[in-house]
Amino acid sequence: MTLAIFLFISIILAGIQTAIPFLVKRTIIFGITVPEKHIKNEQLLSYKKNYTFIVALVSVIALASYVLWVLVSNPVEEKTVLIGTFIQFGIILFSLSLYFYYHGKTLQLKKKQNWMEQLKQVKVADLSVRSQDEMLSWYVFLLPIVMTVGVIVYTIFQYDLLPNQIPTHWGANGKADRFTEKTPISAISLPLTLLAMQVMFLGINIGKSKSGIQLSATSLNASRNRQLTLRKNSSWLMFGVSFLLTIMFSFFQLTTIHPDLFAGTAMMAAPIIFLVILLTGTIIFAVKVGRADKQSVGEQKEDITDYDEDSYWKGGLFYFNRNDPSIFVEKRFGVGWTLNFGNPIGYIIVFVPLVVIIILSNL
Amino acid sequence: MIIVIEPDSDVPIYEQICNQIMEGIARGQIKPGHSLPSVRVFASDLGVNMHTVNKSYHLLEKKGIITIVPKSGAVISSPQDFNESSFNRLKDEFKPLIAESLVVGMTHQQIQNLVTSIIEDFTKNQK
Numbered sequence: 001m002t003l004a005i006f007l008f009i010s011i012i013l014a015g016i017q018t019a020i021p022f023l024v025k026r027t028i029i030f031g032i033t034v035p036e037k038h039i040k041n042e043q044l045l046s047y048k049k050n051y052t053f054i055v056a057l058v059s060v061i062a063l064a065s066y067v068l069w070v071l072v073s074n075p076v077e078e079k080t081v082l083i084g085t086f087i088q089f090g091i092i093l094f095s096l097s098l099y100f101y102y103h104g105k106t107l108q109l110k111k112k113q114n115w116m117e118q119l120k121q122v123k124v125a126d127l128s129v130r131s132q133d134e135m136l137s138w139y140v141f142l143l144p145i146v147m148t149v150g151v152i153v154y155t156i157f158q159y160d161l162l163p164n165q166i167p168t169h170w171g172a173n174g175k176a177d178r179f180t181e182k183t184p185i186s187a188i189s190l191p192l193t194l195l196a197m198q199v200m201f202l203g204i205n206i207g208k209s210k211s212g213i214q215l216s217a218t219s220l221n222a223s224r225n226r227q228l229t230l231r232k233n234s235s236w237l238m239f240g241v242s243f244l245l246t247i248m249f250s251f252f253q254l255t256t257i258h259p260d261l262f263a264g265t266a267m268m269a270a271p272i273i274f275l276v277i278l279l280t281g282t283i284i285f286a287v288k289v290g291r292a293d294k295q296s297v298g299e300q301k302e303d304i305t306d307y308d309e310d311s312y313w314k315g316g317l318f319y320f321n322r323n324d325p326s327i328f329v330e331k332r333f334g335v336g337w338t339l340n341f342g343n344p345i346g347y348i349i350v351f352v353p354l355v356v357i358i359i360l361s362n363l
Numbered sequence: 364m365i366i367v368i369e370p371d372s373d374v375p376i377y378e379q380i381c382n383q384i385m386e387g388i389a390r391g392q393i394k395p396g397h398s399l400p401s402v403r404v405f406a407s408d409l410g411v412n413m414h415t416v417n418k419s420y421h422l423l424e425k426k427g428i429i430t431i432v433p434k435s436g437a438v439i440s441s442p443q444d445f446n447e448s449s450f451n452r453l454k455d456e457f458k459p460l461i462a463e464s465l466v467v468g469m470t471h472q473q474i475q476n477l478v479t480s481i482i483e484d485f486t487k488n489q490k
Binding site for chain 2 (some may be wrong): 120121122123124126127128129130134143212213214215217220305309321323324325326356
Protein backbone atom coordinates (compact mmCIF):
# COMPACT_ATOMS: atom_id res chain seq x y z
CA MET A 1 0.00 0.00 0.00
CA THR A 2 2.74 2.46 1.03
CA LEU A 3 4.67 1.59 -2.10
CA ALA A 4 1.61 2.17 -4.29
CA ILE A 5 0.94 5.59 -2.74
CA PHE A 6 4.56 6.71 -3.07
CA LEU A 7 4.78 5.45 -6.60
CA PHE A 8 1.56 7.20 -7.57
CA ILE A 9 2.71 10.55 -6.14
CA SER A 10 6.22 10.19 -7.54
CA ILE A 11 5.03 9.38 -11.06
CA ILE A 12 2.79 12.46 -11.11
CA LEU A 13 5.55 14.59 -9.62
CA ALA A 14 8.09 13.35 -12.17
CA GLY A 15 5.52 13.74 -14.97
CA ILE A 16 4.91 17.39 -14.12
CA GLN A 17 8.63 18.12 -13.65
CA THR A 18 9.26 16.54 -17.05
CA ALA A 19 6.58 18.52 -18.84
CA ILE A 20 7.31 21.95 -17.30
CA PRO A 21 9.25 23.45 -20.26
CA PHE A 22 6.17 22.83 -22.40
CA LEU A 23 3.64 24.09 -19.84
CA VAL A 24 5.20 27.47 -19.00
CA LYS A 25 4.28 30.86 -20.51
CA ARG A 26 5.14 30.89 -24.21
CA THR A 27 7.64 33.74 -24.11
CA ILE A 28 9.52 32.60 -21.01
CA ILE A 29 12.07 29.84 -21.58
CA PHE A 30 13.93 28.46 -18.56
CA GLY A 31 13.01 31.63 -16.68
CA ILE A 32 14.34 33.99 -19.37
CA THR A 33 12.27 36.49 -21.38
CA VAL A 34 12.52 35.53 -25.05
CA PRO A 35 10.99 37.71 -27.80
CA GLU A 36 8.08 36.04 -29.59
CA LYS A 37 9.94 35.63 -32.87
CA HIS A 38 12.75 33.66 -31.23
CA ILE A 39 10.68 31.21 -29.19
CA LYS A 40 10.95 28.61 -31.94
CA ASN A 41 14.76 28.95 -32.03
CA GLU A 42 16.24 25.49 -32.68
CA GLN A 43 18.80 25.77 -29.92
CA LEU A 44 16.06 26.61 -27.41
CA LEU A 45 13.87 23.75 -28.61
CA SER A 46 16.77 21.36 -28.14
CA TYR A 47 17.35 22.69 -24.58
CA LYS A 48 13.72 22.00 -23.77
CA LYS A 49 13.79 18.53 -25.28
CA ASN A 50 17.07 17.64 -23.56
CA TYR A 51 15.73 18.79 -20.20
CA THR A 52 12.57 16.74 -20.62
CA PHE A 53 14.45 13.68 -21.81
CA ILE A 54 17.04 13.75 -19.01
CA VAL A 55 14.47 14.35 -16.23
CA ALA A 56 12.24 11.58 -17.58
CA LEU A 57 15.14 9.14 -17.89
CA VAL A 58 16.54 9.81 -14.42
CA SER A 59 13.04 9.61 -12.85
CA VAL A 60 12.27 6.29 -14.55
CA ILE A 61 15.59 4.80 -13.41
CA ALA A 62 15.17 6.10 -9.84
CA LEU A 63 11.57 4.91 -9.52
CA ALA A 64 12.27 1.53 -11.13
CA SER A 65 15.15 0.88 -8.74
CA TYR A 66 12.93 1.95 -5.84
CA VAL A 67 10.17 -0.50 -6.82
CA LEU A 68 12.69 -3.27 -7.39
CA TRP A 69 14.34 -2.60 -4.03
CA VAL A 70 11.00 -2.68 -2.15
CA LEU A 71 9.78 -5.84 -3.91
CA VAL A 72 13.05 -7.74 -3.53
CA SER A 73 14.23 -6.81 -0.03
CA ASN A 74 10.77 -6.16 1.47
CA PRO A 75 11.95 -3.43 3.91
CA VAL A 76 10.04 -2.23 7.00
CA GLU A 77 7.39 0.43 6.39
CA GLU A 78 9.43 3.33 7.87
CA LYS A 79 12.29 2.57 5.52
CA THR A 80 9.97 2.47 2.48
CA VAL A 81 8.55 5.86 3.48
CA LEU A 82 11.99 7.36 4.14
CA ILE A 83 13.55 6.25 0.87
CA GLY A 84 10.36 7.15 -1.04
CA THR A 85 10.46 10.69 0.34
CA PHE A 86 14.17 10.86 -0.38
CA ILE A 87 13.57 9.87 -4.02
CA GLN A 88 10.84 12.50 -4.44
CA PHE A 89 13.15 15.22 -3.12
CA GLY A 90 15.89 13.81 -5.29
CA ILE A 91 13.78 14.18 -8.43
CA ILE A 92 12.88 17.76 -7.50
CA LEU A 93 16.49 18.70 -6.70
CA PHE A 94 17.77 17.05 -9.83
CA SER A 95 15.31 18.81 -12.14
CA LEU A 96 16.01 22.09 -10.33
CA SER A 97 19.76 21.83 -10.95
CA LEU A 98 19.11 20.91 -14.57
CA TYR A 99 16.82 23.95 -14.78
CA PHE A 100 19.64 26.19 -13.53
CA TYR A 101 21.99 24.71 -16.08
CA TYR A 102 19.61 25.50 -18.96
CA HIS A 103 18.66 28.85 -17.39
CA GLY A 104 22.33 29.85 -17.75
CA LYS A 105 22.58 28.44 -21.26
CA THR A 106 19.46 30.32 -22.41
CA LEU A 107 20.74 33.56 -20.87
CA GLN A 108 24.07 33.14 -22.70
CA LEU A 109 22.32 32.46 -26.00
CA LYS A 110 20.09 35.51 -25.57
CA LYS A 111 23.10 37.74 -24.89
CA LYS A 112 25.20 36.26 -27.69
CA GLN A 113 22.51 36.64 -30.32
CA ASN A 114 21.37 40.10 -29.12
CA TRP A 115 17.68 39.24 -29.23
CA MET A 116 16.50 42.36 -27.48
CA GLU A 117 18.43 44.75 -29.72
CA GLN A 118 16.41 46.92 -32.11
CA LEU A 119 13.18 45.82 -30.46
CA LYS A 120 11.04 48.34 -28.68
CA GLN A 121 10.29 46.99 -25.21
CA VAL A 122 6.71 47.65 -24.17
CA LYS A 123 4.27 46.85 -21.39
CA VAL A 124 0.58 46.44 -22.10
CA ALA A 125 -2.63 46.44 -20.10
CA ASP A 126 -6.18 45.66 -21.19
CA LEU A 127 -8.60 48.08 -19.54
CA SER A 128 -11.59 45.78 -20.00
CA VAL A 129 -9.99 42.45 -19.05
CA ARG A 130 -11.33 42.55 -15.49
CA SER A 131 -14.88 42.04 -16.72
CA GLN A 132 -13.82 38.62 -18.05
CA ASP A 133 -12.10 37.57 -14.83
CA GLU A 134 -13.88 34.52 -13.41
CA MET A 135 -12.08 34.07 -10.11
CA LEU A 136 -14.21 32.92 -7.20
CA SER A 137 -15.27 35.71 -4.87
CA TRP A 138 -13.63 35.90 -1.48
CA TYR A 139 -16.86 35.16 0.38
CA VAL A 140 -17.09 31.68 -1.17
CA PHE A 141 -14.02 30.87 0.95
CA LEU A 142 -16.01 31.76 4.06
CA LEU A 143 -18.11 28.60 3.63
CA PRO A 144 -15.40 26.14 4.78
CA ILE A 145 -14.42 28.60 7.53
CA VAL A 146 -17.98 28.58 8.87
CA MET A 147 -17.98 24.76 8.80
CA THR A 148 -14.75 24.67 10.80
CA VAL A 149 -16.01 27.14 13.37
CA GLY A 150 -19.05 24.86 13.69
CA VAL A 151 -16.79 21.87 14.38
CA ILE A 152 -14.85 23.86 17.01
CA VAL A 153 -18.05 24.95 18.78
CA TYR A 154 -19.38 21.37 18.65
CA THR A 155 -16.12 20.08 20.15
CA ILE A 156 -16.33 22.56 23.01
CA PHE A 157 -19.88 21.39 23.80
CA GLN A 158 -18.86 17.72 23.60
CA TYR A 159 -15.63 18.24 25.56
CA ASP A 160 -16.54 15.57 28.15
CA LEU A 161 -17.03 12.95 25.44
CA LEU A 162 -13.47 13.36 24.15
CA PRO A 163 -11.00 10.64 25.16
CA ASN A 164 -8.16 11.46 27.56
CA GLN A 165 -5.66 10.91 24.79
CA ILE A 166 -6.22 13.21 21.79
CA PRO A 167 -4.86 11.86 18.49
CA THR A 168 -2.46 14.27 16.75
CA HIS A 169 -1.21 12.21 13.86
CA TRP A 170 -2.76 9.70 11.51
CA GLY A 171 -0.98 7.04 9.46
CA ALA A 172 -1.61 6.30 5.80
CA ASN A 173 -4.18 3.71 6.87
CA GLY A 174 -6.32 6.37 8.56
CA LYS A 175 -5.55 5.11 12.09
CA ALA A 176 -4.31 7.54 14.73
CA ASP A 177 -0.75 6.69 15.71
CA ARG A 178 0.33 9.61 17.93
CA PHE A 179 -1.52 11.08 20.89
CA THR A 180 -1.32 13.93 23.37
CA GLU A 181 -2.88 14.76 26.77
CA LYS A 182 -6.41 16.14 26.66
CA THR A 183 -6.49 19.90 27.33
CA PRO A 184 -8.92 22.53 26.03
CA ILE A 185 -6.29 23.54 23.47
CA SER A 186 -5.25 20.10 22.28
CA ALA A 187 -8.94 19.20 21.92
CA ILE A 188 -9.43 21.84 19.24
CA SER A 189 -5.90 22.06 17.84
CA LEU A 190 -6.86 20.02 14.77
CA PRO A 191 -9.75 22.28 13.63
CA LEU A 192 -7.68 25.33 14.64
CA THR A 193 -4.91 24.21 12.29
CA LEU A 194 -7.55 23.79 9.60
CA LEU A 195 -8.88 27.27 10.33
CA ALA A 196 -5.40 28.77 9.93
CA MET A 197 -5.08 27.06 6.53
CA GLN A 198 -8.50 28.27 5.42
CA VAL A 199 -7.68 31.84 6.42
CA MET A 200 -4.49 31.51 4.38
CA PHE A 201 -6.45 30.26 1.35
CA LEU A 202 -8.89 33.15 1.75
CA GLY A 203 -5.99 35.62 1.93
CA ILE A 204 -4.28 34.07 -1.08
CA ASN A 205 -7.47 34.26 -3.12
CA ILE A 206 -7.96 37.93 -2.26
CA GLY A 207 -4.28 38.60 -2.97
CA LYS A 208 -4.45 36.88 -6.35
CA SER A 209 -7.59 38.70 -7.44
CA LYS A 210 -5.95 42.03 -6.57
CA SER A 211 -2.81 41.07 -8.47
CA GLY A 212 -2.15 42.18 -12.01
CA ILE A 213 -3.40 40.51 -15.19
CA GLN A 214 -0.11 40.96 -17.00
CA LEU A 215 -0.32 40.46 -20.74
CA SER A 216 2.20 39.95 -23.49
CA ALA A 217 2.28 42.67 -26.16
CA THR A 218 3.19 40.23 -28.92
CA SER A 219 0.53 37.63 -28.12
CA LEU A 220 -2.32 39.55 -26.53
CA ASN A 221 -5.06 36.98 -27.00
CA ALA A 222 -2.97 33.98 -26.05
CA SER A 223 -1.58 35.63 -22.92
CA ARG A 224 -5.00 36.98 -21.90
CA ASN A 225 -6.46 33.52 -22.30
CA ARG A 226 -3.69 32.03 -20.17
CA GLN A 227 -4.00 34.60 -17.39
CA LEU A 228 -7.78 34.21 -17.20
CA THR A 229 -7.53 30.40 -17.26
CA LEU A 230 -4.88 30.49 -14.54
CA ARG A 231 -6.89 32.81 -12.32
CA LYS A 232 -10.18 30.96 -12.68
CA ASN A 233 -8.76 27.45 -12.32
CA SER A 234 -6.35 28.19 -9.51
CA SER A 235 -9.07 29.78 -7.44
CA TRP A 236 -11.36 26.78 -8.06
CA LEU A 237 -8.52 24.36 -7.27
CA MET A 238 -7.76 26.18 -4.04
CA PHE A 239 -11.41 26.21 -3.06
CA GLY A 240 -11.58 22.47 -3.81
CA VAL A 241 -8.54 21.81 -1.62
CA SER A 242 -9.94 23.97 1.17
CA PHE A 243 -13.28 22.16 0.97
CA LEU A 244 -11.77 18.66 0.88
CA LEU A 245 -9.42 19.46 3.77
CA THR A 246 -12.39 20.69 5.76
CA ILE A 247 -14.29 17.47 5.15
CA MET A 248 -11.31 15.29 6.01
CA PHE A 249 -10.30 17.21 9.15
CA SER A 250 -13.89 17.44 10.39
CA PHE A 251 -14.23 13.75 9.75
CA PHE A 252 -11.16 13.01 11.91
CA GLN A 253 -12.34 15.37 14.62
CA LEU A 254 -15.83 13.81 14.71
CA THR A 255 -14.29 10.33 14.85
CA THR A 256 -12.25 11.40 17.87
CA ILE A 257 -15.44 12.55 19.62
CA HIS A 258 -17.61 9.64 18.46
CA PRO A 259 -15.28 6.67 17.74
CA ASP A 260 -18.05 4.51 16.26
CA LEU A 261 -19.54 7.15 13.96
CA PHE A 262 -17.85 5.92 10.79
CA ALA A 263 -16.67 2.49 9.68
CA GLY A 264 -12.93 1.72 9.75
CA THR A 265 -12.88 1.40 5.98
CA ALA A 266 -14.13 4.97 5.61
CA MET A 267 -11.26 6.12 7.83
CA MET A 268 -8.83 4.26 5.64
CA ALA A 269 -10.30 5.51 2.39
CA ALA A 270 -10.57 9.21 3.31
CA PRO A 271 -6.89 10.21 2.94
CA ILE A 272 -6.48 8.18 -0.24
CA ILE A 273 -9.57 9.66 -1.86
CA PHE A 274 -8.30 13.10 -0.83
CA LEU A 275 -4.92 12.40 -2.39
CA VAL A 276 -6.36 11.05 -5.64
CA ILE A 277 -8.72 14.01 -6.09
CA LEU A 278 -5.98 16.51 -5.20
CA LEU A 279 -3.46 15.05 -7.63
CA THR A 280 -6.01 14.65 -10.43
CA GLY A 281 -7.10 18.24 -9.88
CA THR A 282 -3.49 19.42 -10.02
CA ILE A 283 -2.83 17.60 -13.30
CA ILE A 284 -5.99 18.96 -14.93
CA PHE A 285 -5.05 22.44 -13.68
CA ALA A 286 -1.47 22.23 -15.02
CA VAL A 287 -2.54 20.91 -18.43
CA LYS A 288 -5.41 23.39 -18.83
CA VAL A 289 -3.26 26.40 -17.95
CA GLY A 290 -0.25 25.05 -19.84
CA ARG A 291 -2.25 24.69 -23.05
CA ALA A 292 -4.09 28.00 -22.68
CA ASP A 293 -1.53 30.07 -24.64
CA LYS A 294 -0.14 27.51 -27.05
CA GLN A 295 -2.46 28.03 -30.03
CA SER A 296 -0.93 30.05 -32.87
CA VAL A 297 -1.11 33.78 -32.25
CA GLY A 298 -1.27 35.15 -35.79
CA GLU A 299 -0.83 38.72 -34.61
CA GLN A 300 2.94 39.03 -35.03
CA LYS A 301 4.27 42.51 -34.65
CA GLU A 302 7.83 42.67 -35.87
CA ASP A 303 9.44 45.53 -34.00
CA ILE A 304 8.13 45.25 -30.44
CA THR A 305 8.66 42.81 -27.59
CA ASP A 306 7.64 42.47 -23.98
CA TYR A 307 9.55 44.49 -21.44
CA ASP A 308 12.55 42.49 -20.27
CA GLU A 309 11.84 41.84 -16.59
CA ASP A 310 14.65 39.31 -16.11
CA SER A 311 16.38 41.60 -13.63
CA TYR A 312 13.38 41.33 -11.28
CA TRP A 313 13.52 37.53 -11.40
CA LYS A 314 16.33 36.21 -9.23
CA GLY A 315 17.50 33.00 -10.88
CA GLY A 316 14.32 33.11 -12.95
CA LEU A 317 12.48 31.77 -9.89
CA PHE A 318 11.99 34.54 -7.34
CA TYR A 319 10.20 37.76 -8.28
CA PHE A 320 11.30 40.87 -6.45
CA ASN A 321 9.77 44.13 -7.72
CA ARG A 322 8.97 46.88 -5.24
CA ASN A 323 7.20 48.97 -7.90
CA ASP A 324 4.70 46.30 -8.89
CA PRO A 325 1.73 46.39 -6.47
CA SER A 326 0.87 42.77 -7.38
CA ILE A 327 1.04 40.43 -4.39
CA PHE A 328 1.26 37.27 -6.49
CA VAL A 329 2.48 36.84 -10.06
CA GLU A 330 2.50 33.94 -12.45
CA LYS A 331 5.46 31.62 -12.01
CA ARG A 332 8.15 31.58 -14.65
CA PHE A 333 9.15 27.95 -14.30
CA GLY A 334 6.15 25.81 -13.44
CA VAL A 335 2.41 26.31 -13.54
CA GLY A 336 0.86 28.51 -10.89
CA TRP A 337 1.77 31.54 -8.84
CA THR A 338 4.69 32.87 -6.89
CA LEU A 339 5.04 35.67 -4.37
CA ASN A 340 6.23 39.13 -5.29
CA PHE A 341 8.92 39.23 -2.62
CA GLY A 342 9.09 43.01 -3.04
CA ASN A 343 5.59 43.35 -1.57
CA PRO A 344 5.39 42.80 2.20
CA ILE A 345 1.63 42.03 2.14
CA GLY A 346 2.44 38.68 0.51
CA TYR A 347 4.66 37.67 3.43
CA ILE A 348 1.81 38.37 5.86
CA ILE A 349 -0.75 36.36 3.85
CA VAL A 350 1.48 33.31 3.51
CA PHE A 351 3.84 33.24 6.48
CA VAL A 352 1.61 34.32 9.38
CA PRO A 353 -0.81 31.35 8.97
CA LEU A 354 2.17 29.01 8.44
CA VAL A 355 3.74 30.17 11.70
CA VAL A 356 0.39 29.68 13.48
CA ILE A 357 0.15 26.14 12.07
CA ILE A 358 3.70 25.30 13.17
CA ILE A 359 3.06 26.67 16.67
CA LEU A 360 -0.21 24.72 16.94
CA SER A 361 1.42 21.46 15.88
CA ASN A 362 4.11 21.88 18.53
CA LEU A 363 1.86 22.76 21.47
CA MET B 364 -9.01 49.07 -24.82
CA ILE B 365 -5.32 48.17 -24.83
CA ILE B 366 -2.77 50.50 -23.25
CA VAL B 367 0.79 50.16 -24.53
CA ILE B 368 3.63 51.93 -22.75
CA GLU B 369 7.37 52.05 -23.31
CA PRO B 370 9.12 52.15 -19.93
CA ASP B 371 12.48 53.10 -21.49
CA SER B 372 11.08 56.00 -23.54
CA ASP B 373 12.03 59.63 -22.84
CA VAL B 374 8.36 60.42 -22.26
CA PRO B 375 7.54 59.71 -18.59
CA ILE B 376 5.25 56.72 -18.02
CA TYR B 377 2.51 58.78 -16.39
CA GLU B 378 2.37 61.02 -19.47
CA GLN B 379 2.23 57.98 -21.78
CA ILE B 380 -0.71 56.57 -19.84
CA CYS B 381 -2.45 59.94 -19.92
CA ASN B 382 -1.91 60.29 -23.69
CA GLN B 383 -3.13 56.78 -24.41
CA ILE B 384 -6.33 57.28 -22.45
CA MET B 385 -7.01 60.56 -24.26
CA GLU B 386 -6.42 58.80 -27.58
CA GLY B 387 -8.73 55.99 -26.52
CA ILE B 388 -11.49 58.50 -25.80
CA ALA B 389 -10.83 60.35 -29.07
CA ARG B 390 -11.11 57.07 -30.95
CA GLY B 391 -14.31 56.19 -29.14
CA GLN B 392 -12.80 53.09 -27.51
CA ILE B 393 -13.77 54.44 -24.10
CA LYS B 394 -16.93 56.50 -23.84
CA PRO B 395 -18.00 59.29 -21.50
CA GLY B 396 -19.60 57.81 -18.41
CA HIS B 397 -17.37 54.72 -18.47
CA SER B 398 -15.00 54.33 -15.58
CA LEU B 399 -11.31 53.56 -15.64
CA PRO B 400 -9.88 50.73 -13.52
CA SER B 401 -8.84 51.58 -9.99
CA VAL B 402 -5.30 52.88 -9.54
CA ARG B 403 -4.25 49.65 -7.85
CA VAL B 404 -5.67 47.37 -10.55
CA PHE B 405 -4.26 49.47 -13.37
CA ALA B 406 -0.82 49.66 -11.78
CA SER B 407 -0.64 45.93 -11.10
CA ASP B 408 -1.87 45.03 -14.61
CA LEU B 409 0.90 47.19 -16.06
CA GLY B 410 3.40 46.24 -13.37
CA VAL B 411 4.23 49.86 -12.57
CA ASN B 412 4.23 51.90 -9.38
CA MET B 413 0.81 53.02 -8.09
CA HIS B 414 2.09 56.60 -7.79
CA THR B 415 2.67 56.64 -11.55
CA VAL B 416 -0.94 55.74 -12.36
CA ASN B 417 -2.17 58.09 -9.66
CA LYS B 418 -0.20 60.90 -11.27
CA SER B 419 -1.79 60.21 -14.70
CA TYR B 420 -5.27 60.19 -13.17
CA HIS B 421 -4.64 63.52 -11.49
CA LEU B 422 -3.30 64.97 -14.71
CA LEU B 423 -6.41 63.77 -16.56
CA GLU B 424 -8.59 65.24 -13.82
CA LYS B 425 -6.78 68.58 -14.08
CA LYS B 426 -7.46 68.61 -17.81
CA GLY B 427 -11.15 67.96 -17.06
CA ILE B 428 -11.14 64.63 -18.91
CA ILE B 429 -12.07 62.46 -15.96
CA THR B 430 -13.71 63.09 -12.63
CA ILE B 431 -12.47 61.17 -9.64
CA VAL B 432 -15.47 60.07 -7.62
CA PRO B 433 -14.75 58.55 -4.20
CA LYS B 434 -15.68 54.81 -4.15
CA SER B 435 -16.66 54.52 -7.83
CA GLY B 436 -13.27 55.60 -9.17
CA ALA B 437 -12.30 57.61 -12.23
CA VAL B 438 -15.19 58.36 -14.60
CA ILE B 439 -14.77 59.78 -18.13
CA SER B 440 -16.45 63.22 -18.33
CA SER B 441 -18.78 64.32 -21.12
CA PRO B 442 -17.29 66.64 -23.76
CA GLN B 443 -19.84 69.43 -22.96
CA ASP B 444 -17.61 70.44 -20.08
CA PHE B 445 -15.26 72.13 -22.59
CA ASN B 446 -14.73 75.75 -21.58
CA GLU B 447 -12.68 78.93 -21.87
CA SER B 448 -9.88 77.77 -19.62
CA SER B 449 -9.30 74.52 -21.53
CA PHE B 450 -9.30 76.57 -24.72
CA ASN B 451 -6.59 78.85 -23.38
CA ARG B 452 -4.53 75.95 -22.06
CA LEU B 453 -4.72 74.10 -25.38
CA LYS B 454 -3.79 77.26 -27.24
CA ASP B 455 -0.65 77.52 -25.13
CA GLU B 456 0.17 73.89 -25.78
CA PHE B 457 -0.41 74.12 -29.54
CA LYS B 458 1.77 77.23 -29.88
CA PRO B 459 5.24 75.70 -29.52
CA LEU B 460 4.28 72.75 -31.78
CA ILE B 461 3.00 75.05 -34.52
CA ALA B 462 6.03 77.30 -34.11
CA GLU B 463 8.30 74.29 -34.51
CA SER B 464 6.39 73.19 -37.62
CA LEU B 465 6.80 76.62 -39.19
CA VAL B 466 10.47 76.77 -38.23
CA VAL B 467 11.24 73.44 -39.92
CA GLY B 468 9.58 74.79 -43.04
CA MET B 469 6.06 73.38 -43.08
CA THR B 470 3.52 75.48 -44.97
CA HIS B 471 0.19 76.61 -43.58
CA GLN B 472 -1.52 74.07 -45.84
CA GLN B 473 0.76 71.20 -44.73
CA ILE B 474 0.05 71.90 -41.07
CA GLN B 475 -3.68 71.99 -41.73
CA ASN B 476 -3.51 68.75 -43.72
CA LEU B 477 -1.57 67.12 -40.90
CA VAL B 478 -4.18 68.16 -38.34
CA THR B 479 -7.02 66.97 -40.58
CA SER B 480 -5.40 63.61 -41.22
CA ILE B 481 -4.83 63.02 -37.48
CA ILE B 482 -8.46 63.90 -36.74
CA GLU B 483 -9.62 61.57 -39.52
CA ASP B 484 -7.46 58.77 -38.14
CA PHE B 485 -9.00 59.21 -34.69
CA THR B 486 -12.58 59.30 -35.91
CA LYS B 487 -12.49 56.79 -38.77
CA ASN B 488 -13.75 53.82 -36.79
CA GLN B 489 -16.49 55.70 -34.99
CA LYS B 490 -20.13 55.57 -35.88
